[in-house]
Amino acid sequence: MIIDIHGHYTTEPPALQQFRDKQLAGLADAARRPASTELGISDETLVKSVETQLRLQKERGGDLTVFSPRASGMAHHVGSEAVSLEWTRICNDLIHRICRLLPDNFVGVGQLPQFPGVAPKNSIPELERMVKELGFVGVNLNPDPSGGYWTDPPLTDRWWYPLYEKLCELEVPAMIHVSSSCNPNFHATGAHYINADTTAFMQLIQGNLFRDFPALKFVIPHGGGAVPFHWGRYRGLAQEMKRPLLGEHLLKNVFFDTCVYHLPGIELMTKVIPVDNILFASEMVGAVKGIDPETGHYYDDTKRYIDQVKTLTDEQRRMIFEGNARRAYPRLDRILRTRKERR
Amino acid sequence: MIIDIHGHYTTEPPALQQFRDKQLAGLADAARRPASTELGISDETLVKSVETQLRLQKERGGDLTVFSPRASGMAHHVGSEAVSLEWTRICNDLIHRICRLLPDNFVGVGQLPQFPGVAPKNSIPELERMVKELGFVGVNLNPDPSGGYWTDPPLTDRWWYPLYEKLCELEVPAMIHVSSSCNPNFHATGAHYINADTTAFMQLIQGNLFRDFPALKFVIPHGGGAVPFHWGRYRGLAQEMKRPLLGEHLLKNVFFDTCVYHLPGIELMTKVIPVDNILFASEMVGAVKGIDPETGHYYDDTKRYIDQVKTLTDEQRRMIFEGNARRAYPRLDRILRTRKERR
Numbered sequence: 001m002i003i004d005i006h007g008h009y010t011t012e013p014p015a016l017q018q019f020r021d022k023q024l025a026g027l028a029d030a031a032r033r034p035a036s037t038e039l040g041i042s043d044e045t046l047v048k049s050v051e052t053q054l055r056l057q058k059e060r061g062g063d064l065t066v067f068s069p070r071a072s073g074m075a076h077h078v079g080s081e082a083v084s085l086e087w088t089r090i091c092n093d094l095i096h097r098i099c100r101l102l103p104d105n106f107v108g109v110g111q112l113p114q115f116p117g118v119a120p121k122n123s124i125p126e127l128e129r130m131v132k133e134l135g136f137v138g139v140n141l142n143p144d145p146s147g148g149y150w151t152d153p154p155l156t157d158r159w160w161y162p163l164y165e166k167l168c169e170l171e172v173p174a175m176i177h178v179s180s181s182c183n184p185n186f187h188a189t190g191a192h193y194i195n196a197d198t199t200a201f202m203q204l205i206q207g208n209l210f211r212d213f214p215a216l217k218f219v220i221p222h223g224g225g226a227v228p229f230h231w232g233r234y235r236g237l238a239q240e241m242k243r244p245l246l247g248e249h250l251l252k253n254v255f256f257d258t259c260v261y262h263l264p265g266i267e268l269m270t271k272v273i274p275v276d277n278i279l280f281a282s283e284m285v286g287a288v289k290g291i292d293p294e295t296g297h298y299y300d301d302t303k304r305y306i307d308q309v310k311t312l313t314d315e316q317r318r319m320i321f322e323g324n325a326r327r328a329y330p331r332l333d334r335i336l337r338t339r340k341e342r343r
Numbered sequence: 344m345i346i347d348i349h350g351h352y353t354t355e356p357p358a359l360q361q362f363r364d365k366q367l368a369g370l371a372d373a374a375r376r377p378a379s380t381e382l383g384i385s386d387e388t389l390v391k392s393v394e395t396q397l398r399l400q401k402e403r404g405g406d407l408t409v410f411s412p413r414a415s416g417m418a419h420h421v422g423s424e425a426v427s428l429e430w431t432r433i434c435n436d437l438i439h440r441i442c443r444l445l446p447d448n449f450v451g452v453g454q455l456p457q458f459p460g461v462a463p464k465n466s467i468p469e470l471e472r473m474v475k476e477l478g479f480v481g482v483n484l485n486p487d488p489s490g491g492y493w494t495d496p497p498l499t500d501r502w503w504y505p506l507y508e509k510l511c512e513l514e515v516p517a518m519i520h521v522s523s524s525c526n527p528n529f530h531a532t533g534a535h536y537i538n539a540d541t542t543a544f545m546q547l548i549q550g551n552l553f554r555d556f557p558a559l560k561f562v563i564p565h566g567g568g569a570v571p572f573h574w575g576r577y578r579g580l581a582q583e584m585k586r587p588l589l590g591e592h593l594l595k596n597v598f599f600d601t602c603v604y605h606l607p608g609i610e611l612m613t614k615v616i617p618v619d620n621i622l623f624a625s626e627m628v629g630a631v632k633g634i635d636p637e638t639g640h641y642y643d644d645t646k647r648y649i650d651q652v653k654t655l656t657d658e659q660r661r662m663i664f665e666g667n668a669r670r671a672y673p674r675l676d677r678i679l680r681t682r683k684e685r686r
Binding site for chain 1: 486487491492493495496497526527528529530532533534537538541542545546548549565566568569571572573574575576577578579580582583603604605607608610611612614615630631632633635636637642643
């Protein structure tokens with residue numbers, strides 16, 4: 001089975017963006033506020049909106065996508081905490097409907113109603129709702145709700161602890177994923193995303209978070225940002241800070257996904273990161289949509305790269321494509337086992 | 344000849360830090376201000392302070408280090424523009440003295456008296472001084488003088504243009520190098536440095552800076568941050584933005600150094616980045632000082648990695664170790680040619 005743990009709903013029907021525009025217009029002029037949170041999107045429209053994902057999933061040999069709202073759409077820095085919550089619930093509900101309509105293809109992951117300067121514990125009710133009521137198996141956690149100014153505390157700060165307690169209790173991993181950047185220095189997918197991945201990993205080296213939360217699981221997307229390329233730097237920095245070896249210090253709790261869009265990157269990753277910590281992902285349809293003229297294939301068809309890595313055994317590939325995801329997302333594993341038993 | 348283009352003076356005599364403490368104390372209490380900018384550091388003390396660098400340079404087979412003030416010491420976000428200028432001149436002067444005392448081992452690169460929110464053109468007088476009077480061959484340009492809050496405009500903004508004009512006129516390349524981070528989210532060498540490298544490269548993809556400055560040369564340190572690992576992403580993003588191929592768009596003007604502290608990273612880099620754009624560097628003695636237990640060698644002994652890359656020819660290695668540096672730093676080339684003629 002091929003599980004892609006990183007897909008965003010980037011092909012939303014126009015009605016969703018129309019609602020968002022009205023919602024944000026309402027900040028300036030209350031008269032523009034949307035009258036209802038009912039978007040009037042039919043099931044048919046929803047299914048149609050993910051046709052591309054379904055086609056590419058099939059063409060590329062995938063089975064199941066762990067699916068969450070558009071990452072750049074979360075835009076936690078916009079509006080107010082109440083706006084963030086209203087928007088978050090709507091986005092999560094759409095994911096839920098798609099997963100209910102196409103349960104063989106999609107399993108849900110949610111966004112949190114974060115807002116800069118607001119305690120993460122305020123996100124707990126929506127976290128509980130998405131897991132208990134919507135059946136989601138994970139959550140996207142934004143380490144920088146300010147959108148590129150990094151004004152909230154690091155992930156190792158006690159500021160985040162109540163949320164981590166709930167994540168452990170619910171047995172859901174958090175993908176550490178920023179949203180759009182309102183800082184003109186940072187292109188979203190070309191700088192802010194990758195920087196956030198690198199930043200999060202370094203925060204984890206500095207801290208000792210998993211001593212306090214041995215059951216907490218983080219997924220660092222986009223191949224872990226710069227981390228595998230600078231694996232020697234990170235091993236060396238940890239050593240200078242008298243931290244345990246990274247395998248002991250972090251790798252029982254941290255996973256990296258394979259959203260790295262060329263073969264040499266994936267080769268490097270599988271060389272330095274233990275196979276047990278690598279989760280198959282493509283972020284399709286997402287950050288990079290084109291066809292690589294050097295290969296004639298889509299940049300984000302990452303399965304091809306993994307298939308081509310000569311040093312991986314079949315068993316290792318199976319771990320990357322399925323086994324590790326079932327360990328990282330225990331609720332996903334339970335869903336898949338229940339389905340199998342029923343069939 | 345082996346030229347290491349990235350060395351910082353990280354072993355300064357205590358008198359320098361004592362001056363800095365007094366200088367910063369003077370911000371709070373004018374009575375604490377240092378009475379003089381004369382540090383009273385003898386030539387003997389200076390030579391002694393770089394003994395480690397000289398020993399390691401020799402042991403590792405290096406010949407010449409392009410040497411600049413400690414990057415984290417620049418701390419452009421601290422104090423005021425006047426404090427930054429005073430501090431910058433002192434730091435550059437020390438580098439100048441070392442290069443004069445040990446001309447076979449060190450060639451100078453300077454820091455700029457940047458300050459957040461202050462126009463980069465204010466740095467021009469010190470830039471001219473360091474090149475014309477101190478004989479420096481390059482400069483470190485901080486893309487985020489705020490120290491981790493990224494409040495100044497991107498490198499492609501006209502804000503920076505007067506400085507770029509002067510760089511072109513003087514024929515000196517700029518290494519894009521941040522300083523310490525005052526943002527608790529960013530560890531300096533583990534996140535802020537690497538993020539800045541990645542950010543700068545993406546800004547260059549978005550913009551069209553080298554159309555306006557065809558002679559401008561940037562060195563992106565630390566292997567280019569996350570860029571080589573995500574080379575497919577960057578090629579794909581440029582393609583989506585209808586930019587020319589990266590070779591055409593950026594690689595006539597942008598170089599990457601080899602401060603990547605493990606063999607797989609260097610292997611990846613030499614696989615995806617054209618050899619002409621790679622400059623040998625170690626940042627010795629710098630960010631990562633320890634010995635890698637996996638190899639028994641220093642993490643930052645990067646020459647070993649380059650020597651081990653099987654796919655490089657001798658001629659390509661010569662380009663990385665010397666030829667490219669002489670192209671990127673024309674004033675360095677001139678110094679070396681003059682010396683050779685004299686001998």
